[in-house]
Amino acid sequence: MMDALDYRVGCAWEPGDTSEAFNDMNPSDTRDVVTRFRYLSAAQVLKVLDAAAAAAPDWRAAAPIERGAILSRAAQILRASKAEIAHDVSRENGKTIGEATVEVEKSADFLDFYAATARIPLGTLIADGRRNVRVMTVIEPVGVVLAITPYNDPILTPARKLAPALIAGNPVILKVADHTPLAAYHITRALCDAGLPGGVIGTVMTDRRTLNDILIGDPRIAAVSFTGSTKVGLELQRQLAGRHVRLQAEMGGKNASVVMADADLDLAIPTLAAASFAQAGQRCTATSRIVVEASIYDEVVRRLSAAAQSLRMGISTDPATQIGPVVSEEHRSDIFRHIDRAKKDGAQLVAGGGASDMEELRHGYFVAPTVLANVTRIMPIWRDEVFGPVIAVHPVESFEEAVRAVNHSNYGLSASIFTTSLSAAQRFVDETDTGQVAVNLPTSGWDVHQPFGGFKASGSAFKEQGVEGLRFYTRIKTAAVRFGI
Numbered sequence: 001m002m003d004a005l006d007y008r009v010g011c012a013w014e015p016g017d018t019s020e021a022f023n024d025m026n027p028s029d030t031r032d033v034v035t036r037f038r039y040l041s042a043a044q045v046l047k048v049l050d051a052a053a054a055a056a057p058d059w060r061a062a063a064p065i066e067r068g069a070i071l072s073r074a075a076q077i078l079r080a081s082k083a084e085i086a087h088d089v090s091r092e093n094g095k096t097i098g099e100a101t102v103e104v105e106k107s108a109d110f111l112d113f114y115a116a117t118a119r120i121p122l123g124t125l126i127a128d129g130r131r132n133v134r135v136m137t138v139i140e141p142v143g144v145v146l147a148i149t150p151y152n153d154p155i156l157t158p159a160r161k162l163a164p165a166l167i168a169g170n171p172v173i174l175k176v177a178d179h180t181p182l183a184a185y186h187i188t189r190a191l192c193d194a195g196l197p198g199g200v201i202g203t204v205m206t207d208r209r210t211l212n213d214i215l216i217g218d219p220r221i222a223a224v225s226f227t228g229s230t231k232v233g234l235e236l237q238r239q240l241a242g243r244h245v246r247l248q249a250e251m252g253g254k255n256a257s258v259v260m261a262d263a264d265l266d267l268a269i270p271t272l273a274a275a276s277f278a279q280a281g282q283r284c285t286a287t288s289r290i291v292v293e294a295s296i297y298d299e300v301v302r303r304l305s306a307a308a309q310s311l312r313m314g315i316s317t318d319p320a321t322q323i324g325p326v327v328s329e330e331h332r333s334d335i336f337r338h339i340d341r342a343k344k345d346g347a348q349l350v351a352g353g354g355a356s357d358m359e360e361l362r363h364g365y366f367v368a369p370t371v372l373a374n375v376t377r378i379m380p381i382w383r384d385e386v387f388g389p390v391i392a393v394h395p396v397e398s399f400e401e402a403v404r405a406v407n408h409s410n411y412g413l414s415a416s417i418f419t420t421s422l423s424a425a426q427r428f429v430d431e432t433d434t435g436q437v438a439v440n441l442p443t444s445g446w447d448v449h450q451p452f453g454g455f456k457a458s459g460s461a462f463k464e465q466g467v468e469g470l471r472f473y474t475r476i477k478t479a480a481v482r483f484g485i
Contacts, residue, residue, distance in 0.1 A: 003035070003036065004035070004036050004037065004038075005024070005035045005036065005037040005181050005182065005185060006185075007040060007044075007048075007202070007203045007204065007205065008048075008188050008192065008201055008202050008203045009040070009044055009047055009048050009051070009202060009203075010047055010048065010050075010051035010198060010199055010202070011051065011198025011199060012198075014044065015037075015038060016037060016038030016039045016040045016041070016044065016205065016206075017038065017040070017041050017044060018038050018039045018040070018041050018206075019038075020038065020039070021036055021037070021038050022036065022037055022038070022039075022178070023036055024036065024037060024092060024179070024180075024181055024182060026091050026092065026094075026316075026364075027093070027094035027316075027324075027325040027326065027327050027328065027364060027365045028091070028094055028314075028315045028316045028317070028324060028325050028361075028364040029315065029363045029364055030363050030364065030365075031363055032091070034088070034091055034092045034182060035181070035182050037181055037205065039205055039206045039207055039210075040204055040205060040206045040210075041206075041210075042206075042210045042213070042214055045204055045206050045210055045211075045214045045215060046214055048173055048202035048203075048204055049144070049173065049202075049214065049215060049218060049220060049221075051198065051199035051202060052144045052171040052172070052173055052199055052200070052202055052220075053144055053171075053220045054199055055171045055197060055198065055199030055200045056141075056143060056144060056170075056171050058197065059141075059169055059170070059171055059197060059200050060140070060141050060169045060170075062169065064118035064119075064122070064167065064169075065118045065119065067115075067118060067166060067167050067169065068114075068115035068116065068117070068118030068119070068167060069115070069195075070166075070191070070194045070195050070196050071111045071112070071114060071115035071163060071166065071167060071191075071194070072111065072112060072115040072194075073194035073195060074111050074187075074190040074191045074193075074194035074196075075108040075109075075111035075112045075115070075190075076108075076194075077190040077193055077194060078104055078107055078108040078111070078186070078187070078190050079104075079105070079108050081186075081190075082101065082104045082105065082108075083101075085100075085104050085155070085183075085186045086100040086101040086103070086104050087100070087317060088182050088183065088186065089103060089104065089154060089155060089180075089182075089183045089186075090316045090317045090324070091316065091317055092154070092179075092180050092182050092183060093151060093152070093154055093179070093180050093183065093316075093327065094280065094316045094324040094325040094326065094327055094364075094365070095279050095280070095282075095316060095324055096316055096321050096322065096323070096324050097316065097317050097318070097319055097321075098319070099278065099279055099324075100316075103153060103155055103156045104155060106156050106159075106448060107155045107156045107158075107159035107187060108159075109447075109448045110156070110159040110160055110163045110448050111159060111163050113163070113448045113449055114163035114164050114166075114167040114469075114470075115163075115167065117164075117167055117467065117470065118167060120467070122138075122139050123136055123137045123138050123139050123476075124136065124137050126478075128480065130482070131484075132482055132483055132484035132485065133480055133481065133482050133483075134480070134481045134483065135478065135479070135480045135481075136478070136479050136481075137476050137477065137478055137479075138476070138477040138478075138479055139168075139474050139475075139476060139477075140169070140474065140475050140476075140477055141168045141169035141170040141473065141474060141475075142168075142170060142222045142223050142246060142473060142474065142475050143170060143220070143221075143222030143223070144170065144171050144172075144173065144220050144221055144222055144223075145161075145165045145170045145171070145172045145173070145221075145222065145223045145224070145225060145473065146172075146173050146175065146215055146216065146221050146223070146224045146225070147161040147162065147165065147172055147173070147174050147175065147224075147225045147226075148175040148224065148225070148226045148227070148228065148236075149161065149174065149175065149176065149177055149184070149227055149228075150177050150227050150228045151177040151178075151179035151180045151327050152279065152282040152283060152284070152327070152387075153283075154177060154179075154180030154183035154184060155183040155184065155186060155187050157227050158174055158176075158183075158184055158187050158188075159187055160448075160464055160465060160469075161174075161225045161227075161464070162174065162187065162191070162201070164464075164469045164470050164472075164473050165225070165473045166191075166196070166200070166201070167470075168470055168473040168474050170222075170223075170473055171199060171200045171201065171202075172200070172201050172202075173201075173202045173203075173204055173215065174188065174201065174202070174203045174204065175204050175205075175211065175215070176203055176204065176205045178205060179327050179328060180327075181205055184203060185203070188201055188203050212239065216236070216239055216240070217239075219243075221245060222245065222246065223245065223246040223247070223248070223472065223473065224236060224240065224245060224246070224247050224248070225247075225248040225464075225472065226247065226248065226249045226250070226251075227249075227250040227251075227284070228251065229251060229252055229385075230251040230252040230385075230410075230411075230457045230458070232251075233249040233251040234251075234457075236249065237249070246462070246472060247460060248460055248462040248464070248472045249459060249460040250284065250452075250453060250454070250458075250459050250460075250464060251454070251457060251458050251459060252284070252385045252387075252411055252413075252457065252458060253284050253285060253286075253288075253385065253411045253413030253414060253454060253458050254288055254289060254382075254383060254384070254385055254409045254410075254411045254413075255285055255286060255287050255288055255289065255411075255413055255414040255415060255434075255443040255444075256287070256288075256289035256290070256291055256405065256406040256409070256415050256416075256443075257272055257275065257287045257289070257290050257291070257415070257416045257417070257418065257442075257443060258290075258291045258292075258402045258403075258405075258406060258415075258416070258417040258418065258419075258428070259272075259290065259291070259292045259293065259296065259300055259417075259418045260293050260399065260402070260417065260418065260419040260421065260424060261293040261295045261296050262419055262420045262421055263296075263418035263419055263420065263440075264418070264420065264440075265296070265299070265300065265303060267418070267440060268300075268418040268440075269300070269303045269304060269307055270307065271418075271440075271441070271442050272287060272290060272304065272307075272391075272418075272442070273304065273307035273308065273311070273369075274442060275287040275416075275442030275443050275444050275445075276288065276290075276369075276389065276391045277308065277311060277323055277369045277389045278323075278444075279324075280323055280324055280325060280326050280367065280388060280389050281326075281367075281386070281387065281388040281389035281390060282326060282327065282387055282388065283444055284413060284458075285413060285414045285436065285442075285443050285444035285445070285446075286387075286443070286444060287391065287416070287442065287443045287444070288385070288386060288390065288391055288392065289375075289382065289391070289392050289394065289405075289406075289409075290304070290391055290392070290393045290394070291394050291395075291396055291402045291405045291406060292393060292394070292395055292396070293395075293396060293397070293398075293402070294395045294396065294397050297393075297395040300393070301350060301371070301373045301393055304350075304351070304371050304391070304393065305350045305351040305371050308351040308352055308368075308369035308370065308371050308389075309351050309352075309369070311323045311369050313356050313358070313361060313366050313368065314361070315360070315361070315364070323369060323389065324366075325361075325364040325365040325366045325367075326365050326366075326367055326388055326389075327365065328365060329365055331365070331387070331388070332355070332365045332366075332367055332388075335367050335386055335387075335388035335390065336354075336367070338380075338381060338384065338386045338388075338390065339353050339370060339372070339381075339390060341380060341381065342372050342375070342379060342380070342381035342392070343372075345379045345380070345381070346374065346376070346379070347372040347373065347374055347375045347379060347381060347392065348372065348373040348374045349370070349371075349372060350371045350372070350373050351368075351369065351370060351371040352367070352368035352369045352370030352371065352389070352390075353368065353370050354367075354368055355367065355368065356368060367388055367389055367390075368389070369389045370388075370389060370390040370391070371391055371393065372390065372391065372392045372393065373393045374393075374395075375392040375393060375394050376394065377394065377405065377408050379392075382394065382408075383408075383409060383410065385411070399424055399427070399428075402417075403427075403428065403431050403432060406432055406433075406434075407431075407432065407433045409456075410456060410457045411454065411456060411457050411458045412433050412434045412435060412454050412455030412456035412457070412458050412459075413434060413435060413436060413443075413454030413455075413458035413459065414434055414435070414436035414437070414438070414443040414444065414454070415428075415432045415434040415436070415437055415438070415443060416437070416438035416439065416440075416441055416442060416443045417438075417439055417440075418439075418440055419439070419440070425439040425440075433455055433456070434454065434455060434458075435452075435453050435454040435455045435458065435459060435463075436452065436453075436454070446465065447465075448465055448466075449465065449466050449467075450465055450466055451463040451464070451465055451466040451468040451469065452464045452465040452466075452469075
């Protein structure tokens with residue numbers, strides 16, 4: 001165990017100096033304390049912000065290729081320590097060791113991808129009607145970025161934000177999730193060890209009031225990139241309203257998959273089970289609603305139930321484990337409330353619904369993979385995000401009704417369809433009101449170079465990932481130069 005966690009404050013690593021100490025516990029076994037930490041005080045948080053503001057001019061002036069070299073070295077550091085970091089992520093977050101290993105690999109991929117963008121063209125020449133005048137666009141960083149990240153992908157989500165922000169020339173203050181501070185420490189340490197100048201990155205864990213007053217309320221913050229619940233994302237929108245601060249928000253989801261009567265069920269069922277139950281359902285893009293054409297509804301429910309019951313729950317760091325715990329007792333209790341309400345509303349529980357009955361798991365926050373059948377569109381389980389290993393299955397009579405069911409949501413993150421009809425596949429892509437759409441694939445699983453983000457209550461106008469992900473962290477200046485008479 002790391003006895004006490006330090007934060008990147010200015011040019012050095014410091015422990016928090018508030019009085020209350022917190023235990024970072026293993027959700028597989030709460031008797032296991034991963035590390036301990038204290039929040040940063042208001043004075044320390046201000047020190048982080050001062051350092052970021054002071055570092056901004058030099059980092060902006062650094063050559064893009066120089067910035068890219070630092071990101072590339074950080075990616076190499078992550079890969080060299082992949083086994084150690086994955087073990088910490090698995091132990092701290094509760095995802096399986098396989099899931100944690102992929103997360104570390106993908107985090108390194110983000111750093112490498114954006115490092116490579118240092119060599120793409122910066123700006124353009126634009127024709128002008130005046131003689132001897134050249135007009136160009138110049139791409140600039142926006143300034144100090146506050147990145148607020150969640151517990152569910154505790155090293156990947158920081159990488160997704162840090163890499164494009166840093167390559168664009170912005171200093172970043174990383175607000176770390178309370179449940180997973182060690183994962184964020186690893187990526188921050190990798191960047192600093194790779195040569196990132198002091199102050200260009202700072203890490204913060206503090207109470208809500210200090211976060212709001214010292215960071216979000218400070219005029220030196222130019223942009224806020226947030227991943228988390230829709231409730232918090234909308235509150236950030238209200239806090240920033242009327243100010244010249246950009247907001248990128250990747251929020252909640254109630255992702256739906258459609259299974260048409262012509263679907264290949266041998267492909268669809270294992271794909272749906274993985275999309276629904278991996279990471280214990282704690283993914284923004286996890287499948288939580290399944291819409292099934294009525295003629296195959298009973299068979300799909302039966303197969304989904306069997307798939308859910310076949311998954312092996314266990315300690316997250318055990319290589320044989322297929323589904324680990326959820327992150328906290330509070331979150332597990334909330335999941336159980338959703339399930340109990342669904343049963344009272346008339347949904348049929350066909351698999352799961354409770355905790356593990358295995359003696360070796362009684363100290364962890366386990367939720368058995370859960371399948372709820374006969375769910376109607378008026379039930380809260382149909383519209384409310386559960387963020388756990390719970391799927392609601394709903395029958396429809398036609399493709400048109402299936403699309404209406406998918407779009408019957410305040411959220412619009414991701415959707416998929418399983419069909420062998422090219423016409424249905426293309427119509428689904430065109431008619432589904434979500435930012436991500438897939439055919440014969442899961443709702444989750446986008447690569448680092450592919451733009452990512454949702455519609456409606458799931459996101460903002462700015463996409464993450466890919467070259468498109470740079471847009472949020474840059475601004476365009478148009479310059480005209482007269483070079484003769």
